Amino acid sequence: MMKYLKNHIRLIIVLVIFIGLVFGCFIAYNTIFVNNQSKYGSRLDGIDEVKIDDNKKKEIKENIESLQITKSISIRLSGKTINVMITVNDDIELDKAKETAGKILEKLSDEEKKFYDVQIFVSKDTDDAKYPILGYKHHSKDYVNWTKDR
Secondary structure, three states, X not given: OHHHHHHOHHHHHHHHHHXXXXXXXXXXXXXXXXXXXXXXXOOOOOOOOOOOOHHHHHXXXXXXXXXXXXXXXXXXXXXXEEEEEEEEOOOOOHHHHHHHHHHHHHOOOHHHHHHOEEEEEEEEOOOOOOOOEEEEEOOOOOOOEEOOOO
């Protein structure tokens, strides 16, 4: 047996290197290319039961517009986050701008409030030291937190 190993040592080394390379390539391929998971992982489980559709976005937008303080409103969903970007008129004070949060939450059902986070970005077209303001409602909370320095 030792004589056989000594006579074929080069072949054995080549086979070991080849098997190592194949194994290394397999691991690299699976690490880099095979990713069947969503970029959100399992965080979006149940999103089909609590869907925000275009009609709901339109209702929220119309409810905010009822305050008559806005120039533009855009609503975008990103996973479990509802992003609302509002540009208010130049003569609007902070307290009045913060009322938009209530108008957004009015149109969301209790189930939607418990599932989605809501981010509100309120700005003006003109330079104002008090703006922009940011509001955030976590799905486990019942209130909106606003930026503290405003």
